[in-house]
Amino acid sequence: MPSQELEAAYEIYTQYEGMRNVSAGPKLEVRQLNAFYGTKQALYDVDLAIEPNKVTALIGPSGCGKSTLIRCLNRMHELVPDARVKGQVLLDGSDIYSKALDPVDVRRRIGMVFQKPNPFPNMSIADNVVAGLRLNGVRDRGRLEEAGRRSLQRVYLWDEVKDELKRSGASLSGGQQQRLCIARALAIEPEVILMDEPCSALDPTATAKIEELIAELKAQYTVVIVTHNMQQASRVADYTAFMYLGKLIEYGETTALFERPKEQLTERYITGKFG
Amino acid sequence: MRSRRFLLDKVLISLVCMSVVIAIVPLASILYYVTIRGLPAMNPGFFTKLPPLPLPGAPGGLGNAIQGTLILVGLAACIGLPFGVLSGIYVSEYGKNFYGLTVRFLGDVLVGNPSIVVGILGFILLFRPFHGDNLYAGVFSLSIIMIPIVSIATAEALNLVPSSIREASAALGIRKWRTSLLVVSNAKSGVATGALLATARVMGEAAPLILTVGWSNFWYAGPTAPVASLTYAIWSFGTSGLQNWVNLAWGAAFFLIVMVIAINLAVRLLTRGRITYA
């Protein structure tokens, strides 16, 4: 009796239902978020609404808390010893920090791509892409191959690696590795994709390819990207949030923020007066 | 499906924690029994008397064994430490070449050499010429156990010293040999750690001594006679089946464990949790 098939089908159905029933409000809502590393506070009362199917950029000088904030969005912050979070992060209206939820569930729905590409070197390219699916119990070889191919196609890596799927994940170039990591994150069909400076370790050509990809991804996913490159934010993001010393200073549509910043701090950062 | 994953996670974590507990049990048991059976033997007589006759209830001590161990380990250190430290200095300061790497590699491999094999070498080289148990063979065997240990520990300690010290020293016109000694003085605690651990190790060695210095029921009688040692006493008295001898064996074990733990504590204090070698 194909109970596994049944379960997989049920999961897809509930996700679909979930997506259909989502309210027209923000996909992710950050409410009064405070984050700590031990006694040191890194985020102060952050309120932010992330719109669905849009790209939101977090910008600011080093140490402003943008990386901490994005890691609070999928509960990766708490992996650091002595790290603490106060406040709420609502995904479709439900707090991801509620005691009823295990972080494992949250990270299934909110995926992450890191600054330095981190494919698993002891796994082949194919195994890397479907690693997340395997963790969730998908065993059927056919389904895994299918999902892997789809993911690799979506990041435009399929044609480049389709004859070498058995090679180690670490044997690709930097840009290819990062696209592999994006494919790996996409394979488990998350709703939100978080990207922590995804292009800062890559060359300009690879960066351009990934920026193109991000523009396409927002049709299906909600994307939040941390970047220290303002030009990248203006190229890629629909909304931008400017942070400074752990506080959210200004947030709005990207063009409005860059052309007519409301806060003086924002204006000084954008015109390059610091950071 | 999902809850199965969480259950498996909890089970595996419990297994890991259980294995830590299982690893601690033997140590706790050893410390406990060695103490309750060995402590009663710690009277002044233990340190001053000679071994008892093999008669039930005969009184005696292991004074000669303690004396023997001190002599053997002390002399072995006199050879093992200089050879080991100087060798470590070579590997770290002068050995960035094939020969140096070879010395380093062989040292690492020799650390794992079975002590019985060391005993055989000591037997062939120094027992035979003297036609019997003798001090030289024992000291030689113990020192060749010490040399690789001290050498590797010294080399690692010296490697941890930042190269800026060497560069600054050379820039001041100080000769290379003086610079090397300066580096050593900066790595004092690491070198001392190696020396202490090697000493603790040979204090507990028995196999080489069985083959080279044998056993004596009397005080130290010169380098061409057998020499008593605490480890030999435990080996021989412990398996003898005689209660008073077995008690002395526990006493010797207690004494050795106390010494060894003291040395390890001293090492911990010296390194204060910094990186140690494998």
Place this chain on the structure above:
Amino acid sequence: MGAGRSRADIVFKALVLVFASSIVALTLAFFYELTTGSSYTLGEGFAFITSSTWGGSIGNFFGVLPAVYGSLVTSAIALLIGVPISLGVAIFLSELSPGHLRSPVSFVVELLAAVPSVVYGLWGIFIMVPFLTHNIYPLFRTYLGFLPIFQGYPTGQLPGASILDGGVVLAIMIIPIVSSISRDALQAVPDSQREAAYALGATRTEAIRISVLSYARSGILASIFLGLGRAFGETIAVAMVVGDTQRFSVSLFSPGYTLASLIVTQFTEATGPAYISALVEAGLVLLVVVFLTNIAARYLISRLAKSREAASYL
């Protein structure tokens, strides 16, 4: 740069070079002396290892098969029991332990390494063996007694001494080396690997499995090789608990001996050059086996160090 070569420099460099060469000299001495020292019995070739004829009245032919068997079996038991425990300790210390427990637990493991072999033997004879014989082995005999390895009773000189006891003592003694090298290998895995696993929604043990354990594979394998070398060469503790009959039996409960225990118990009583030669050759076998396992381990560890360097440039 700096000073030129002075006489003191040359003397010092020569000094340390000579002293360092002692290590090379020792290695050569081991191989040379043990080979020439076993010249009487080297002529037997591989029969030395495969035969169980023990000379004396039969002549000058010595075969150490029972000892080889004992060494292999006790080492295998040591690895079977000791490696999982050591890995558990390593994973605990590297991945799961709360900060305040790390120091005490690793100190305990260091103490396990510091206990002298004879003390393990003494404790083994009087505490461990009786405990196992009265409480654990009967269970094996009852439930798994259909297997020939769990049949029979110890009948040696020392009541209770058996091959299984030898294996258990060795398992305890290899915990420090296997766990510390494995722990080094686990700690060398970059955090970015763990993050990648967690970001995919892995549980703690799943993350450890896919991101840490496979990355640290060669380091863990190296630790197992080192543990094997240690178990194979361990002498006193095993000799004290494994009995000393010269009979060959399949049962793990019967006494036996290992190459190392054979040498240490027979050496002082060996008469005749052939007898001694046989024991020296047994030592040569030990030397070669331990040397090879250590070389394999060090090679794997050096590859670990190289990949660690490479990863930091990613």
